[in-house]
Every structure is written in structure tokens, then in C-alpha cells.
Amino acid sequence: MAVLEVNHIKKVYxxxxxxxxxxALRDVHFSVEKGEFVAIMGESGSGKTTLxxxxxxxxxxxVGKVLVxxxxxxxxxxxxxxxxxxxxxxxxxxxFNLLDNFTIEDNIRLPLVLAGENHKTMDQKVVPMAxxxxxxxxxxxxxxxxxxxxxxxxxxxxxxxxxxSILLADEPTGALDSRSTTNxxxxxxxxxxxxxxxxxxxxxxxxxSYASRVMFIKDGEVFHQIYRGDMTRNEMLDxxxxxxxxxxxxxxxxxx
Amino acid sequence: MNHxxxxxxxxxxxxxxxxxxxxxxxxxxxxxxxxxxLQSLAYCPxxxxxxxxxxxxxxxxxxxxxxxxxxxxxxxxxxxxYANQFLIKGRKKExxxxxxxxxxxxxxxxxxxxxxxxxALISMAVGMMTGTFLNKLMLLMLYKIIGQxxxxxxxxxxxxxxxxxxxxxxxxxxxxxxxxxxIRVGNPITLLQSNHTGEKEPKxxxxxxxxxxxxxxxxxxxxxxxxxxxxxxxxxxISILLVVxxxxxxxxxxxxxxxxxxxxxxxxxxxxxxxxxxxxxxxxMKHNAAGLASICILSTGVILLLTCGCSLMMLGEKxxxxxxxxxxxxESKVTGVEQGQRxxxxxxxxxxxxxxxxxxxxxxxxxxxxxxxxxQKQTYADPDMMYTDMGSCIDTYLLSMDDYNKYxxxxxxxxxxxxxxxxxxxxxxxxxxxxxxxxxxxxxxxxDYRVTSYVLDSxxxxxxxxxxxxxSEAQINGFLEQVGQQEDEDYNVYIGYQTNGALSKExxxxxxxxxxxxxxxxxxxxxxxxxxxxxxxxxGAFFVGIFxxxxxxxATVLIIYYKQMSEGYEDQRRFQxxxxxxxxxxxxxxxxxxxxxxxxxxxxxAAMLHMMVxxxxxxxxxxxxxxxxxxxxxxxxxxxxxxxxLVYILVYHITSRTYYKIIHTKSC
Numbered sequence: 067m068a069v070l071e072v073n074h075i076k077k078v079y080x081x082x083x084x085x086x087x088x089x090a091l092r093d094v095h096f097s098v099e100k101g102e103f104v105a106i107m108g109e110s111g112s113g114k115t116t117l118x119x120x121x122x123x124x125x126x127x128x129v130g131k132v133l134v135x136x137x138x139x140x141x142x143x144x145x146x147x148x149x150x151x152x153x154x155x156x157x158x159x160x161x162f163n164l165l166d167n168f169t170i171e172d173n174i175r176l177p178l179v180l181a182g183e184n185h186k187t188m189d190q191k192v193v194p195m196a197x198x199x200x201x202x203x204x205x206x207x208x209x210x211x212x213x214x215x216x217x218x219x220x221x222x223x224x225x226x227x228x229x230x231s232i233l234l235a236d237e238p239t240g241a242l243d244s245r246s247t248t249n250x251x252x253x254x255x256x257x258x259x260x261x262x263x264x265x266x267x268x269x270x271x272x273x274x275s276y277a278s279r280v281m282f283i284k285d286g287e288v289f290h291q292i293y294r295g296d297m298t299r300n301e302m303l304d305x306x307x308x309x310x311x312x313x314x315x316x317x318x319x320x321x322x
Numbered sequence: 323m324n325h326x327x328x329x330x331x332x333x334x335x336x337x338x339x340x341x342x343x344x345x346x347x348x349x350x351x352x353x354x355x356x357x358x359x360l361q362s363l364a365y366c367p368x369x370x371x372x373x374x375x376x377x378x379x380x381x382x383x384x385x386x387x388x389x390x391x392x393x394x395x396x397x398x399x400x401x402x403x404y405a406n407q408f409l410i411k412g413r414k415k416e417x418x419x420x421x422x423x424x425x426x427x428x429x430x431x432x433x434x435x436x437x438x439x440x441x442a443l444i445s446m447a448v449g450m451m452t453g454t455f456l457n458k459l460m461l462l463m464l465y466k467i468i469g470q471x472x473x474x475x476x477x478x479x480x481x482x483x484x485x486x487x488x489x490x491x492x493x494x495x496x497x498x499x500x501x502x503x504x505i506r507v508g509n510p511i512t513l514l515q516s517n518h519t520g521e522k523e524p525k526x527x528x529x530x531x532x533x534x535x536x537x538x539x540x541x542x543x544x545x546x547x548x549x550x551x552x553x554x555x556x557x558x559x560i561s562i563l564l565v566v567x568x569x570x571x572x573x574x575x576x577x578x579x580x581x582x583x584x585x586x587x588x589x590x591x592x593x594x595x596x597x598x599x600x601x602x603x604x605x606x607m608k609h610n611a612a613g614l615a616s617i618c619i620l621s622t623g624v625i626l627l628l629t630c631g632c633s634l635m636m637l638g639e640k641x642x643x644x645x646x647x648x649x650x651x652x653e654s655k656v657t658g659v660e661q662g663q664r665x666x667x668x669x670x671x672x673x674x675x676x677x678x679x680x681x682x683x684x685x686x687x688x689x690x691x692x693x694x695x696x697x698q699k700q701t702y703a704d705p706d707m708m709y710t711d712m713g714s715c716i717d718t719y720l721l722s723m724d725d726y727n728k729y730x731x732x733x734x735x736x737x738x739x740x741x742x743x744x745x746x747x748x749x750x751x752x753x754x755x756x757x758x759x760x761x762x763x764x765x766x767x768x769x770d771y772r773v774t775s776y777v778l779d780s781x782x783x784x785x786x787x788x789x790x791x792x793x794s795e796a797q798i799n800g801f802l803e804q805v806g807q808q809e810d811e812d813y814n815v816y817i818g819y820q821t822n823g824a825l826s827k828e829x830x831x832x833x834x835x836x837x838x839x840x841x842x843x844x845x846x847x848x849x850x851x852x853x854x855x856x857x858x859x860x861x862g863a864f865f866v867g868i869f870x871x872x873x874x875x876x877a878t879v880l881i882i883y884y885k886q887m888s889e890g891y892e893d894q895r896r897f898q899x900x901x902x903x904x905x906x907x908x909x910x911x912x913x914x915x916x917x918x919x920x921x922x923x924x925x926x927x928a929a930m931l932h933m934m935v936x937x938x939x940x941x942x943x944x945x946x947x948x949x950x951x952x953x954x955x956x957x958x959x960x961x962x963x964x965x966x967x968l969v970y971i972l973v974y975h976i977t978s979r980t981y982y983k984i985i986h987t988k989s990c
Contacts, residue, residue, distance in 0.1 A: 124902070145906040152904020163899045167523070167605045175592065176903055185592035208523060224903070 068097040068133075069231050069263050070121070075130030077116050077286075090116040091127070092286035098232070098265060103258040105277035106267045107310070113286040118236055118267045123151050135231050152177055156225030156233045160240035162217040164209040164224075170216075171196075171205035174223045181228065195223050199253065215246030219253065226257065233257070235266040239273050251276045271310060275303040282313055289313065328429060332436045335416060341980075342412050342887065346405045347444055349880050353398040354449025354490055355456065356873050360391035360866070362457055362482035363464070368473050377470055379855055383862035390866045394873060395489055401877050406497040408884045410504060417505050427506050434501050442494035450486060454478065468861035469854065524608040526582050527575045534571025541565035545939045550714075550786070554942035561939065565932060566619055573615035573928075577607040598900065598913045606889060606921060613885050614925045620874045620881075621929035621970070625962050626940065627874075629933075631867035632958040633950055634860045640954075642856055646849040647776050648684055648818030649825070652837070654844040656815050662687055665841060669817060672836035676829050682820040686729065687813040688777045689720045689798055691805070693788070699757040702805040716745075717785040719777045721769075722795040729773050735793075736766060742791035744769035758790070759801055776816045824850060879973050882922070886977045889918075890984030897985055918981065922974050930963060 077091040090113045098104050108114040119125040120132060126140045139150050157163075164173050171192060178188045196202040199219045204212050209220070218238060225233055235254070239247040247270075255276050258264050266277065274280045276299065282290040290313070292305050336343055363369060363384075368376050370384035417430055458476055465472050541564030544557040581604045585591050591600060607614075652669065656662045666685060673680060693716040694703040703715055723736045736742070741763040743750045750756075754765045769789045778787055792798050825833075830848050837846060897910055937959055944950045 122902075145908050148901065148904050148906035148909075155904075157902060159902070163902060165601075165896060165899055167601045167896070172597075172601070176597075176900075179592050179597045180594055180904055180909075182594055183592075185588040188592060 069100045069102075069135060070098040070265070071131075071133040071136075072096050072121070073131040073133065075120060075127035075132060077113075077120065077125070078128045089286055091120075094130075094283070094286070094288055096281060096288055096291075098263060100231075100263055101258070101261050103255070103264045103276070103278045104266070105274035105280045106265070106283060107269060107271075107274050107280055107306070108283035109269065109313075112283045114267050114283050115236070117283065118234060121232075121265065122155060122157065122234055123147050152180055153228060154231050156228065156230035158218065158221045158225050158233070158235040158238045160237035162209070162214075162221050162241070164217055164220060166209055168208075169205065170201060170207055170209065170212065170220050173209070173220055174205075174227055176224060177228045191227055192223075195227055199223050213246070214242050215249060218242060218246070218250055222250070222253065222257075226262065231263060233262055233264045235264065235268075237268055237270075238266065239268065239270060247273070271303060271306045274306050275299050280306055280309075282309055284313060325432075328432055329436065331420075332433055332440070335413070335433070335437065336440075338416075339409070339412060342409050342884070343441075345880055345883055346409050347441060349405050349876065350402060350441065350445030350490075351449040351452070352876050353394070353402065353873070354445050354486060355453040356869060357391055357394045357398060357489065358450050358453035358482060358486045359457055359460055360387050360394060360869060361485050362453070362477075362479040363461060364388040364391060365479040365481050366457075366461065366477055368461055368477065369464075377468075377858065379858035379862070382859050383464075383468075386862055386866050390870055393870065397873065397877070398489070399493055401880075402493050402497065403500075405880065405884070406500070408888070410501045411888075414505070430505055431502050434505060435498060438494055438498040438501065442490065445494075446487065446490055449490075450483070453486075464862065464865050467865055468858045470858075524578050524604060526579045528579070530571045531575035531579050534568045534576055537564045538568035538572060541568055542935050545935050548939050548942055550942065554939045555946075558939055558943060561936075565936075569618050569928065569932075570612065570615045573607075573618070573925075574611040577611060578604060581607065594909060595913060595916065598905075599916050602893070602896070602913075603917055603920070605892075606917065609892075610885050610889070610921065613881050614921065617878050617881055618925035618928045618932070620878045621926055621966065622932045622936075624871045624874045624878070625929060625933050625959075625966055626936065627867045627871045628962040628966070629937075629955075629958050630940065630944060631864040631871075632962060633944060633955050635864055636954055636958060637950060638856060638860060639853075640951075642849065642853045644775075646847055646852050648682070649821040649849045650678075650680075650819040650833075651847040651849070652817040652844055653847075654815045654817065654841070656687070656813050659687070659813075662813060662815050665815070665844075666817060668840045669837060672833055672840070673819065675836050676833035678819075678825060678829055678833060679822040680819040681822050684776055684816065684818040686774070686776045686816040687725060688816075689802065689812075690779075690814060691718050691720060691802065691807065692716070693718045693758075695786075700759070702759060704805075715785045716788050717779065718788045718790060719774075720798045720801070721774065721777070721789065721791045722798055723791055723793050724795065726769075726774070726791045730770050736791070738793050738797060740764050740766040740793065742767050742769045744771050744774065744789040746787045759804060776818060777814070875969070878970075879977075882973055883977050883980070885921075886918075886981040887984065890981045894985055914982075914985065918978055922978075926967065926970055933959065933963065 072094055074093055074095045075091055076089070076093055079088045079090055080086075081088065094113075094117060106114055106117065116125065120127050123132075123139050131138050131140065134150075134154055137150075139147055142150060164170075165176070168176065174192050174196065175188055178191065192205075193202060196205055199222060201212075201216055201219050201223065204216060204220075209217055212220070218241075222233075222238075238254075239250060242250060251273055254264060254266070258278070264277075266273070268274055278294045280292045280302075281288055290309055292302070292309060294302055297305070364387035365371065365384075367374075369387075370376065370380045375381050417433075420430055420433075421427075462472050464470075541561040544561040544564070548554045548557050581600055584596070584600050585604075590596055654665060656665060662685070666683075692703040693700045695714040695716060700716060700718075723734065723742075726742070727733055739762070741756055741758070743756060743765055750765050750768065752765055752767050756763045756765055769791055771789075774789050777789065792801075825848060830851065834846050837844060893914070897905075897914070900910060901907070937955065941950050941952070941955050944955075
């Protein structure tokens with residue numbers, strides 16, 4: 067069964083005065099199987115942030131359904147949705163979204179504390195998780211004391227600590243230098259290999275080339291998909307380049 | 323760059339920052355107004371002007387007004403600086419942006435200067451205008467409180483105007499200097515990012531924490547152990563200083579200490595509601611501890627001032643009755659019982675000549691002696707010696723049993739080793755033993771206070787007072803001889819009358835003349851006149867107290883408002899992240915409420931505690947001017963505290979609305 071099913075969703079924003087309507091998503095339809103690493107690519111304004119917000123249950127689609135593990139959460143109340151979110155989804159953001167006033171350790175613990183877990187079982191989860199991401203030496207430090215890459219790995223640890231069914235990543239490499247980027251992406255691949263479903267939104271070709279499937283979104287629709295199959299990463303990167311070129315040409319055509 | 327554009331930027335900036343600016347301008351206006359009103363009342367011809375008193379006791383009121391306007395001045399400096407700092411903090415980013423866009427420092431200085439001058443003009447103009455209108459109202463209010471007939475006509479004091487202009491001109495100029503300096507020092511980029519720097523978790527300053535604990539203990543100890551008015555005088559100032567210091571230390575270091583402790587306990591810390599609250603509170607306390615401590619001190623000040631004012635007004639009548647038990651009070655010294663009787667007849671005829679009808683006549687004769695408490699013993703206090711501990715002195719009145727029987731209308735007998743006693747500080751029981759001038763006496767009972775209280779000298783209320791009734795006149799003379807106070811036949815005499823109806827001014831004058839014509843060395847007091855004087859002085863003090871309390875209250879409200887706002891902006895991002903991670907709205911609201919409430923009521927709680935501890939000293943202090951019974955004083959404290967709390971809660975509701983509004987606007 068698919069972990070995530072996106073059933074023909076449409077999202078229309080009304081401007082504040084109720085006049086003009088803006089269609090952010092026209093008709094998006096896809097599904098993600100368990101253990102996949104999917105990258106969603108698209109230009110700014112293509113609707114990928116809207117899509118991610120809907121997937122993250124931070125926003126609801128105007129038409130259509132999103133099923134996570136076969137369950138539709140758009141029918142849930144706000145508070146229930148928040149609980150659903152913290153038990154089923156893990157998040158990584160471009161700007162890390164760590165809390166300044168918590169140590170790295172407490173930032174990782176946060177979802178567990180929210181879930182009301184016993185503090186002894188927390189320790190058994192936090193330390194191995196930190197070790198697997200190579201931040202076990204930093205646990206007592208504060209976010210402002212560590213590098214961007216380390217911050218993002220903390221965010222990954224925080225996202226994975228609850229063993230979510232999907233890890234949602236929004237431009238996770240956007241604020242990182244190239245070394246940290248490579249490092250993080252390799253780590254994500256490793257996490258994916260251990261069976262974690264990952265869905266990543268990015269506009270970096272390199273970042274997308276690590277995924278097992280790349281989806282292109284344009285003007286609120288899924289425009290194109292590339293499956294990795296048994297391609298190497300470089301072959302994948304070339305394919306992505308080609309697709310992006312086509313995508314951009316198409317954009318020019320429609321503008322002219 | 324042309325000035326038209328810059329001026330436009332000034333107005334745009336003001337509009338954009340109206341949320342912080344309006345309270346600032348209100349604070350400015352209000353302080354100007356209060357200072358101006360106090361000043362112009364102090365130099366007002368209807369109170370005291372160029373050495374002419376408008377009514378009895380007016381000079382004292384003018385002095386109180388002047389002193390309190392000086393307090394207001396000091397306070398305005400501190401307070402406007404605080405508010406200004408908050409204002410400029412929010413503008414740094416904007417100025418940084420102007421800098422990036424290519425505005426020179428000169429241009430930015432121009433904007434800052436124009437703004438500050440505008441603020442100063444608005445505050446001063448509005449403040450003084452409302453001040454001028456309210457002046458008259460305040461004067462009438464003062465007249466009402468002190469029972470003076472209202473006057474016609476407005477007044478304007480150039481001196482008050484000048485003083486106000488000068489004081490606030492200087493304050494605003496200093497603010498401007500500070501602002502320009504803080505803007506000019508940084509480069510645009512650092513200004514732009516000024517509120518994005520990560521910050522360290524606060525450290526426990528164990529030294530400051532301990533200092534706080536020690537000073538609090540010392541201050542409380544001084545306040546609680548003061549037993550007499552003189553001790554209260556010597557310890558009041560020190561204990562206030564100690565407690566103020568302690569409040570600042572404990573709010574800054576103590577709060578962090580406790581929170582760190584809580585954080586160390588994983589069982590407590592890793593619970594949803596505690597996890598977020600504890601760590602947030604730690605940072606909040608780091609930023610706001612000083613503000614909270616100020617709120618605490620100001621609140622204590624407000625409650626204290628109002629309590630004193632209320633007890634003065636509530637106890638006024640009681641005290642006048644105590645000071646002047648009868649409508650007419652004559653104090654005299656006579657030699658021998660016969661002279662006393664002669665004086666009475668003379669006074670009676672003086673009353674008749676003055677046309678004063680009386681309903682009751684009181685005559686009391688007594689002797690006095692000053693004693694010292696020496697452990698359980700009461701020994702003679704030599705007037706030639708200076709005693710450092712005024713608190714141990716007892717103002718003692720001696721009556722013979724014969725006279726006492728006459729006053730009470732009984733026919734009791736005492737033996738030579740027995741005594742009847744009244745003591746203002748101690749309840750004596752029959753059978754106890756009094757060690758008086760080296761001899762022991764058995765207490766046979768209590769003196770009837772109602773009948774004998776006339777003899778008490780009200781100007782000596784600072785001391786403990788005692789009335790002793792001994793078996794015979796001879797025995798009393800024996801005591802006086804023993805201590806070398808030779809006055810065999812000399813008595814102090816109290817003669818008092820209750821009159822039928824009020825006395826006119828002419829009657830009073832005529833009576834005084836008639837008495838002075840036949841008797842020298844007598845003091846005459848009319849209750850009505852003394853009451854008038856009392857209300858003039860204490861009414862004036864009460865009036866000024868209300869003014870200062872209002873000022874403090876306004877400062878408290880403003881600090882709270884700014885605190886809520888700055889916290890709102892800090893917490894906005896934090897709660898957004900939390901909700902992304904999956905904190906439910908309900909949990910978030912609950913956590914915010916706990917924190918906000920705790921921070922809000924902590925200072926008032928501490929203020930109430932301070933007040934409770936201070937009540938003892940304050941009561942002793944008030945006893946210098948009037949008798950304060952514990953019940954009325956307690957009621958005054960309770961009433962003032964409850965009203966204060968209600969006002970505070972109201973402010974909480976209004977300001978927390980702003981806070982929630984900020985929290986709920988999502989930042990992207």
C-alpha cells in the first residue's frame with residue numbers, strides 16, 4: 067500500500083478582498099510507496115511550497131484528498147491534526163527551525179516530550195539517533211554554537227526521532243555550503259536505505275539527483291517524472307538537467 | 323537628500339511604530355502633566371506664594387508639593403529613558419535599512435532629531451495644556467479634601483512653566499543624544515540583523531543570588547523586629563534599600579537559579595507543559611527580570627503610599643478625639659489643689675463672659691515622670707542624659723488613689739505596695755509584679771483608660787506611655803524626691819469642656835483673651851480649629867500621595883505593556899516552530915498562559931509580601947503622627963491591595979490581548 071496518496075488535489079487562494087482567485091495547484095495526482103526517496107522540483111511559484119504545506123497538513127486542499135497511510139486527515143480538527151502531524155510526519159526546513167533556547171539534545175527530544183514519553187525511554191532513543199548522525203558530541207550545545215550542517219542534522223534527528231511514516235524536507239540544503247550539502251544528502255540516502263520514506267522539495271539539481279524518483283511541478287501540475295531505476299547518480303543528474311532545460315524552455319515558450 | 327523626503331520618512335516611521343510610540347507619548351505627556359501640576363500648585367497664590375499663606379498650614383502643603391514634584395522629576399528621568407530605550411530598539415532595523423539604501427548618517431541623524439523634537443513638543447504641549455486645565459480641578463479637589471471653601475479664578479505660574487520646560491527639554495535632549503549615538507555606532511548590516519543574534523542561556527550568578535537572599539533576610543529582619551517608632555525610623559530607610567536591592571537580585575539571579583534547578587530534574591522537566599515553559603521562562607527572565615523587579619518595587623510603592631494616605635484619612639477623626647478629648651482643652655500647671663480649684667472658677671466665668679455654653683466639665687490633676695525600661699525594671703530616665711535608645715523610654719503619669727476615686731466615682735483603697743496600671747504597649751494582669759524605681763509593687767488592677775486618658779500628652783505619642791495610680795499623694799511625692807524632681811505641690815492640670823454647638827471664631831478669640839487676662843501660663847486648644855489644621859496638613863499629604871501613586875501606577879502599566887510587546891515578538895517565531903513540529907493550538911495556548919500569568923503575577927505577589935512585612939514598620943512610623951490601631955491599618959492595607967490587584971488584573975487583560983495578537987500573526 068502507498069504511504070502517501072495525493073488524489074487530484076487543487077488549491078485556490080482568494081485574494082484578501084475576495085476579488086481575484088489564484089490557482090496554486092491545478093491538479094496534482096501521485097502516490098509515494100513505502101521506502102521511496104522522492105524529490106519534487108519546480109521553479110519558484112510553481113506551487114511546490116503549497117503542495118508541501120498541504121502534505122504537511124499545515125494547509126488543506128480546496129478539492130481532492132491526501133491520504134497518509136490510508137488516512138485522510140483533512141477531516142480532523144485542528145488539534146487532532148497537530149497530533150496526527152507529530153506522530154506521522156517528520157519535518158526538515160531550509161532555515162532549520164531549531165529553538166534557540168533549547169540545547170541540541172532538547173531540540174531532538176522535543177517531539178518525544180510533546181508525545182508525553184517517559185524521560186528514561188527518551189534517553190535510549192536520543193543518544194543512538196545523535197550518534198548515527200554524528201552529532202553526539204554536540205548534545206549539550208546550543209544551536210547558535212554549531213555550524214549550519216550540524217544544525218540541519220539536528221533537525222533531521224528531531225524529525226526522525228518519532229519514527230514518522232514520511233520525512234518531509236523543504237529545501238534542506240538551501241542554507242548549507244557544498245560540503246555540508248553533500249554530507250547531508252548522503253546521510254538522507256542512508257536513512258532512506260534503512261527503509262525511511264522521504265519526500266524532499268528542492269530546486270537544486272544536485273540535491274534531486276540523490277533521490278530515487280524526481281517529480282517536476284509546473285504551473286500547479288505534475289509535469290514530468292524521472293525514475294532512477296539502476297542509473298548512477300551522475301546519469302541521474304544529466305537526466306535532471308535535461309528535464310530542467312525542457313521545463314525552462316517550455317516556460318519561455320508560454321511567456322512569449 | 324532633500325528634507326521633504328526625510329520629513330515624510332519621519333511621519334511614515336511614526337505611523338509604522340505607533341504601537342510602541344503611542345504609549346511612549348502617553349507616558350511623556352503624563353509625566354509632564356503631573357510634574358507641571360505639582361509645580362504650579364506649589365507656586366500657586368491660592369496655596370502659598372511669596373511668603374503668604376492662603377490658609378492655615380498652607381506652607382507645609384506647598385513644601386510637600388515641591389518635594390513630590392522633585393521626586394517626580396527624578397522618576398521622569400529614569401522612566402522616560404527606559405521607555406525611550408524600548409522605542410529605539412524597534413527602530414534600529416529600520417535605520418539599518420535606510421543605511422543600506424544609501425542614506426548618510428547625517429540624514430539618519432536628521433530623522434532621529436526631527437522625531438525626538440516632535441515627540442518632545444507633543445508630550446510637552448499636550449501635557450502642559452491638560453495640566454493647565456486640570457490644575458484648577460486639582461486645586462478644587464485639594465480644597466475639598468482639606469475642607470476649604472473653593473476659590474474663583476484661574477492662575478498660571480510662569481515659574482512652574484519654566485521649570486517644566488527646562489526639565490523635560492533636558493530629558494528629551496539626553497534621549498536624542500543616546501539614540502543618535504546608538505544608531506551612528508553600528509554599521510547598517512549589524513543594525514539590520516540586530517535582533518537575530520543567537521543568545522546564550524543565562525548563567526546562574528550565584529554571588530548575586532546569595533546577595534539577594536542575604537539582603538532580603540536582613541531587610542525583612544529589620545522590618546519585622548522593629549518594636550518602637552524610633553527603631554522604625556532608624557531602620558526604615560536601610561530596610562527599604564536592602565529590600566529594593568534584594569528584589570533586583572532575586573528577580574535576576576534567583577529566578578534563573580530556580581529554573582535551572584527545575585531543568586536539572588528530568589522527571590519534571592521532560593513533561594510537555596514544563597518542557598516549553600521552563601526553558602522559555604529562563605530566557606524571558608533574562609530579558610525582563612529587571613523590568614519585573616521594577617514593577618514589583620513600584621507596586622509596593624503604590625500600595626504603601628495609598629495605605630498611608632487611607633489610614634491617615636480613616637484615622638483622622640479618631641486621632642483628633644484622642645489629641646483633644648474635649649471641645650475646649652486647657653493645660654496648666656498649678657501649685658496646690660486650691661489653685662486648681664481657683665483656676666476652674668476663673669475659667670468658668672471666662673466661659674460665661676464669652677457666651678460659651680458647656681455641657682460637661684473635666685478636671686484632672688497628675689504628675690509626670692520619665693522612665694526607662696531596663697530589662698523588666700523601670701528606672702528613672704534622667705533628662706540631662708542623652709539616651710540613644712529612645713524606644714526604651716516610658717512617658718509616665720502618676721495619680722493618687724484619692725484623685726482617681728474622684729474621677730471614676732469609686733471608693734477603693736490601695737496599700738503602699740500596690741499599684742493600678744495602664745501601659746500603651748503591654749496588657750498588665752492583676753497579680754503581676756511591677757519593678758518601679760527599685761521597688762516591687764503588686765499590680766492590683768488596670769486603670770480605667772476612658773476616664774484617665776485625658777492626662778496623656780499627645781505630643782509624646784512616640785514613646786510608650788504609662789499611667790500609674792499609687793496609694794497616696796505622699797508616696798508619689800516620695801518618688802519624685804527620690805529622683806531629685808522637687809515639686810511637692812506642683813500638679814499638671816487638664817481642664818476640658820464639651821460645648822453645646824460649634825464655637826464661632828469670635829467666641830474662641832474672646833475666650834482666649836478672657837482666660838489670658840486672669841491666668842498666665844495656660845495653653846488653650848479648640849478641637850474644631852485643631853481638626854481643621856490636621857486636615858489641612860494630612861489632607862495635603864494624602865492628595866500628593868494619590869498623585870505619586872498615580873504616577874507609579876502609570877509607570878507600572880507602561881512597563882507591563884512594553885514587556886508584553888517585546889515578549890510577543892520574541893515568542894512569535896518560537897511558537898510557529900513548535901506548531902510546525904506538532905504542538906497543538908491548545909497546548910500552545912496553555913503554555914503561553916502559564917508563562918504570561920506567572921510573569922505577570924510574580925511581581926505583585928512579591929509586592930504584597932513586601933507590603934505585609936513592611937506593614938509593621940510603616941505602622942510604627944505612622945504612630946509618630948497619629949495613633950494607628952492594627953485593625954484599621956490592616957483594613958486599609960487589605961482595601962488598597964484588593965483595589966490595586968483589580969486594576970492590575972484589568973491591565974493584564976488589556977495588555978495580554980496585544981500579546982496574543984502578536985503571537986498569532988504568523989511570521990514567514
